[in-house]
Structures are given as C-alpha cells and as structure tokens.
Amino acid sequence: MSKFSRFMKANKIAQKNEKFAPTESLRDENGKPLEWEFKKISAKENEEIRDACTMEVQVKGKPNMFRPKVKTSEYLAKMIAASVVYPDLYDKELQDSYGVMTPEDLVYAMVDNAGEYQELSVWLQNFQGFTKTMDDKVDEAKN
Numbered sequence: 001m002s003k004f005s006r007f008m009k010a011n012k013i014a015q016k017n018e019k020f021a022p023t024e025s026l027r028d029e030n031g032k033p034l035e036w037e038f039k040k041i042s043a044k045e046n047e048e049i050r051d052a053c054t055m056e057v058q059v060k061g062k063p064n065m066f067r068p069k070v071k072t073s074e075y076l077a078k079m080i081a082a083s084v085v086y087p088d089l090y091d092k093e094l095q096d097s098y099g100v101m102t103p104e105d106l107v108y109a110m111v112d113n114a115g116e117y118q119e120l121s122v123w124l125q126n127f128q129g130f131t132k133t134m135d136d137k138v139d140e141a142k143n
Contacts, residue, residue: 015040017085018127022120023111037086038127041079046128049078076121077104083124 002008017040021033028034041049053075056066081089081103088094089103098109111117 020120020123020127022123023113023116025113025116026110036084038083038124039085041082041128045082046079049082050075053078074104076124077107079128080104080107080120080124083128 005011017037019035019037021035024033026034050070053071054068055071057069059065059067084103084107089106095101095103095106098106100106100109108117111120
C-alpha cells in the first residue's frame with residue numbers, strides 16, 4: 001500500500017452538478033421557473049478564464065509601470081457560461097433565437113433582469129467555492 005493511497009484519484013469525491021433557476025421570465029408549462037444545470041469548473045479552467053479577462057493598466061504617476069486588472073463583469077460572464085451544462089449555450093438555434101453569437105451574450109439575453117443576473121452571479125460564485133467577498137479579502141489583507 002502506497003504512503004499516498006488516500007490522495008489517489010480514486011479516493012477523490014466527485015463534484016456534483018446543481019440546478020438553479022436564474023430567471024423568473026422563463027417558465028415551464030406549469031408556470032415554474034426553468035432550472036438550469038451547472039457544473040463545477042476546475043481551478044485550471046478558472047485561471048484560464050481569469051487570465052483571458054485580465055489586462056495590464058498603467059500605474060498612475062509611474063511611467064512604464066503596469067499592474068494587472070481583472071475585468072470583473074467579463075470574468076463573471078465567462079465563468080457562468082463555462083459552468084452551464086443545460087441549456088446548451090453553444091446551441092446555434094438557441095443563440096439565433098436571441099440574436100446573439102456567444103454563450104456569454106446568450107446568458108445576458110436570457111437573464112436580462114439586472115437583479116436576477118446579480119443573484120445568478122452570487123449564487124454561482126458560492127457554488128464554485130468563492131465564499132469570501134472582495135470586502136472580506138480587503139479586510140484580511142489590511143490586518
């Protein structure tokens with residue numbers, strides 16, 4: 001028996017998908033909001049999404065000095081799109097019905113109520129394991 005047997009992949013608990021109804025405007029035949037299915041994204045997928053949404057901005061008053069800045073709304077939209085299992089946000093017929101061409105734009109079109117989109121963003125971040133708010137992180141960094 002290996003000294004690392006407990007760490008082997010066979011012992012890793014599988015991450016389960018969850019369902020959530022992100023909008024009241026899409027309902028089934030009984031008037032119940034439609035549930036979407038979401039999957040966990042890996043740490044690597046998250047890093048790739050964050051890197052794609054990061055740009056370098058110049059530090060004020062310091063020529064030739066730059067710092068990274070994450071475009072938060074783009075990051076959240078990409079993270080939501082990467083997490084959705086159902087409905088298929090890449091389906092051409094579904095995208096065409098809303099007149100959009102990307103999964104991110106489709107989410108914005110389907111969940112077009114600002115409050116509902118915000119609730120979806122918060123729910124998804126918690127689902128993905130981001131349990132601390134940015135304010136919590138700032139307070140932690142100060143102490």
